[in-house]
Amino acid sequence: MPEVTIRLGTETYQMEVPMGANLLLEAVSRSIPLPFHCTTGKCGTCQMRVIKGQENLSDYSEQELYRIDGEAISSGYRFACQTYVYGDVTIEAVP
Template sequence: MPTVRFVTSGKSIEVDRDANLLRASIRYEGAVPYKCGGGLCGTCKVFVVEGRDTLSKVMKKEIDRLGQERIEQGFRLACQTFVAGDVTIAWGEEARQRSNDAAQVG
């Protein structure tokens, strides 16, 4: 079973393969913020710290809401993302800091 690590909330959970990232957060109290759950509001934007290649392909709603540049930086909408392997995510200030750190390294 894949492990999802929520850096911002400090939680780590095991999920079924192909579990939706936002639903898993809600069910196991991972604390990813959300409002609509349908890819419209962008509230569930997360930064993928590790495991980008273990996630489902980027959906059109993510491109529309986040833009290609943010997606290339490692951001995803949790409500549109499904987990196939281990992944580590962050959001809010933690995501901003980690994406800045990644940009400086790259």
């Protein structure tokens, strides 16, 4: 199973998730306090930055491509609610 490492402020969380799992849903189900609001990619509250393992995530959704500017996409920014995990990844929550 893929391992996800989440950096949130000074805290670091690790979890194993099923292949193809939604990143936000898995974090919330484990009481990892990732910020979120709408869960549909419209608000941007769950924005995060991929530190390592971008190749192990789903492609960008239409919502992400519409709401995240090109420079931020190049820097690895994603929405947790729109991201599915297919391998090990390290992310950093964006305050």
